Amino acid sequence: MTQASLHPMLNVAIKAARAAGSIINRASLDLDILKINTKSPNDFVTEVDQAAEQVIIETLLQAYPDHAILAEESGRTHGAKHSEFQWIIDPLDGTTNFIHGLPVYCVSIALAHRGIVQQAVVYDPTRNDLFYATRGRGAFLNDRRLRVSKRTRMGDALIGTGFPFRRGDNFKRYMKIFEEVSQQCAGLRRPGAAALDLCYVAAGYYDAFFETGLNPWDIAAGSLIITEAGGLVGNFTGESDFMHQREIVAGSPRIYGQLVQILAPYTRVIKADDEAAAEAQPAKPSAADVLAGAAEAAPKKRAAVRIKKTAGDQQV
Template sequence: MLSANMNVMIKAARKAGRSLVKDFREVENLQVSVKGAGDFVSRADREAERIIKEELRGARPNYGWLGEETGEEAGEDPTRRWIVDPLDGTTNFLHGLPHWAISIALEHKGEIVAAVIFDPAKDEMFVAEKGGGAFMNDQRLRVSSRGKMIESIFATGVPFGGRGTLPATLQDLARLMPLTAGVRRWGAASLDLAYVAAGRYDGYWERGIFPWDVAAGILMVREAGGFAEGLREGDHVLESGRIVAANATIFDTFAKVIRARD
């Protein structure tokens, strides 16, 4: 039985998803002009956030807000806020790659208590509530049971452009890849975490992330029986911007490899 808040979140995600799918179909026609396509996707992103904000704040006007596009707004209720990424995987969207998502989390007293990650292109709706488990399209999620690194697949985000976390990530890859069955870089942190929760990936790590990238995914992994922690032990992920997540069996071994540099 989903809570009232979860129903509001799902409704908002589906409404924004319909808008984004319509825009996604237009992206292909805009590839002749990179600037034109980029501007178009920025508008699509902002419109999706507007829709989500209208739905969530219309239903819960006293909750606070933290969104990728519109920033932070205090609410009358200082203990609750929405954390929203209206389009995670913008670069994929821009290039016509059908791997992007809407991420919505509800935070209560500093803890994520409800989460939705919606992949409209594949019609996969991932949901989780604290203490209630994690589900994808009504199917309960469990992290994988793989316990050997060499049989496991991991995900990360390789920094682009001039981001300062690139050297550290390359060192991570050099240490990790010889020990594993592979590393994937699919370009949407929320889906990376949803896939860990679903057992599709065995683990995920990344530096330089924002709260809206991973807030929903953290709860998703934990409610599916996995671990999601700061890259340094004791760090709060939403404050540090660094995360390591994996199934319960392999977490310690995986985290030790990633934390070796830190």
């Protein structure tokens, strides 16, 4: 798609992502003066995350003041909280890499309508790479159409992942998964920015990706880019409610199916405190509540599924 043919809402998202990328690139030139705060052990936020988020929010609300915004760093919604349209933002995915000067990080912006992601942008400012997608119109890297890889054998597959790093994450479970997957594939990679990892699946650089503990802002944009590139996205048992489960598998259809078979026994059982939080929500949760995983998980289906538009979905 040429810039002129892009959906107006996608164009605004691209403008916001590039503005945030400019802030990030300028800050990367002088990391020594960077102010770093710790949200929790091994989970950092910098003034750059906050400045990038602010310019994204301002750009989006200037164009669409009646839309809602779910943003990682501010920890709350902005704009019209109960709007059917909600922007889901990660202003700097890969903050730990950024702090160390490792050039693997990105800006992620998605727009959901009634809980279904319709527009997606992931911008890599170090390479000036723009991944984007509109539901039903394909996925692109700059001006090149993206397709997932054609590999069919797990033994030939290069798979991306992310290690658990927060207190409370189940590291022992992950090490069992790591051991099993690494012995069955050609290689396992962990660059440290999930939104970019998902785009790498869409581009065919990886054949699949999996991770636990991710939030909606980590995966919302990348999940649409993958499905628009012909891939599949789900949770560890192959269901489409991955936004709520804090576990995600994505890949080309054949590798995805094989990876789900390996990961299904390790699926996360939603904890009692999660269920209590869900019960404490109002009867009619906002889009922010739904996307943040407060709504209860959908009924289990054991088959791998492709995320599709239903008759009720609207193209936006």
